[in-house]
Amino acid sequence: MAISGVQVINIGLQNESAGSDSLYVAFNKTKDNFTTLFSCASPYNTFTGNTGIGITANSNSGTVDILNTGVTSIVAGTGISINQSNGAVTITNTGGNGNGAGVTSVGVTSSTLSVSGSPIVSAGNITLNLPTYANLAGTYTYPTVTVDTYGRVTAIANANSVGTVTSVGITPGTGIQVTGSPITTTGNINIINTGVTRLTAGTGISLSGSNGNVTISTANLGGTVTSIGVSSTSLSVTGSPVTTTGTITVDLNANTTIAGRLTANTIVLAGSEDLAASAAANLLVTASYFTTSAAETATLAAGTNGLIKTFMMVADGGDMVITVTNAAWGGAGTMTFGDVGDACTLQYVNNKWFCIGNNGVTFA
Numbered sequence: 596m597a598i599s600g601v602q603v604i605n606i607g608l609q610n611e612s613a614g615s616d617s618l619y620v621a622f623n624k625t626k627d628n629f630t631t632l633f634s635c636a637s638p639y640n641t642f643t644g645n646t647g648i649g650i651t652a653n654s655n656s657g658t659v660d661i662l663n664t665g666v667t668s669i670v671a672g673t674g675i676s677i678n679q680s681n682g683a684v685t686i687t688n689t690g691g692n693g694n695g696a697g698v699t700s701v702g703v704t705s706s707t708l709s710v711s712g713s714p715i716v717s718a719g720n721i722t723l724n725l726p727t728y729a730n731l732a733g734t735y736t737y738p739t740v741t742v743d744t745y746g747r748v749t750a751i752a753n754a755n756s757v758g759t760v761t762s763v764g765i766t767p768g769t770g771i772q773v774t775g776s777p778i779t780t781t782g783n784i785n786i787i788n789t790g791v792t793r794l795t796a797g798t799g800i801s802l803s804g805s806n807g808n809v810t811i812s813t814a815n816l817g818g819t820v821t822s823i824g825v826s827s828t829s830l831s832v833t834g835s836p837v838t839t840t841g842t843i844t845v846d847l848n849a850n851t852t853i854a855g856r857l858t859a860n861t862i863v864l865a866g867s868e869d870l871a872a873s874a875a876a877n878l879l880v881t882a883s884y885f886t887t888s889a890a891e892t893a894t895l896a897a898g899t900n901g902l903i904k905t906f907m908m909v910a911d912g913g914d915m916v917i918t919v920t921n922a923a924w925g926g927a928g929t930m931t932f933g934d935v936g937d938a939c940t941l942q943y944v945n946n947k948w949f950c951i952g953n954n955g956v957t958f959a
Contacts, residue, residue, distance in 0.1 A: 602627045707745055870906075876917070878902065885932075886910035895919045898943035906930065906956075907938035923947040924958050931957040 602624035644650040647665025678685040702714030709724040741750035764777030770790025796802045803810035824836030831846045867882035872891035890913040915932040922928035940952035
């Protein structure tokens with residue numbers, strides 16, 4: 596550092612007094628110089644750098660360099676304003692919609708998660724964790740699980756039984772009655788034999804036992820018949836022969852031709868019927884009569900060759916129209932009865948119905 600007020604001692608030529616200060620004057624100047632030197636000297640002889648300050652000493656030049664190793668310039672970023680880049684700098688927050696009030700606290704709350712470290716007022720971390728449930732950790736086999744609406748397991752326990760069967764049922768067969776089926780959780784299924792439960796030997800029968808695997812045999816009563824049959828040249832026979840048990844049916848033929856003389860007190864060829872509205876005439880009776888209460892209809896199906904049918908109106912409440920299958924007269928194949936006493940006789944010949952007698956019936 597520079598020291599002002601130095602005293603210059605004048606020195607003339609060697610061994611000459613001209614131009615030189617006397618010893619008294621010279622020593623006084625020397626004294627003044629030392630006084631000035633020590634009064635102006637710095638009391639500090641060691642320089643140490645601190646945070647942001649660096650010290651460099653140059654012994655050759657006798658200089659000490661003090662350097663700023665910290666902030667050398669401040670530049671305003673988004674939401675920040677500064678009054679200058681160095682010196683006494685004022686930094687202002689211009690965020691928060693321009694009113695200078697930015698976010699000062701950030702917090703997190705949750706009704707389903709565990710939250711810690713909230714709120715943050717300067718810097719830090721907020722920690723979020725799933726909540727823990729006591730006594731749930733472990734290994735489960737075929738568990739029963741309770742899950743809440745957030746998908747969290749809130750309860751779990753081992754099942755009482757294993758397997759995937761959810762329903763067991765029994766379908767009864769012939770002679771078997773089942774109750775209590777199916778079982779979807781626990782219960783009993785009851786099976787009852789509603790068929791043969793025991794066998795008892797009757798006349799001519801021997802049994803190897805009363806139940807289980809039973810052998811049924813006929814007792815030897817001296818007979819040797821093993822088959823019974825019926826035959827006829829004029830009757831209709833069905834179900835013959837019977838080799839164990841059964842029924843033989845014997846009927847008259849539908850068409851019977853009698854050769855020779857037939858003698859009888861009374862011969863009834865067929866019966867009659869009261870033909871109802873919208874009904875089909877019965878081919879197994881000869882006469883069909885009807886009483887009408889309004890306009891009515893009926894039908895007559897195809898017959899068998901030689902068959903005779905008669906129709907007559909006994910009371911008139913409206914016309915009766917009978918539609919005939921295979922009518923020999925063609926057209927619509929209808930017969931119309933309009934008055935009491937209208938009647939006709941038909942015979943089925945060559946696969947057609949022919950009118951062989953008529954009283955007032957209209958054929959169309």
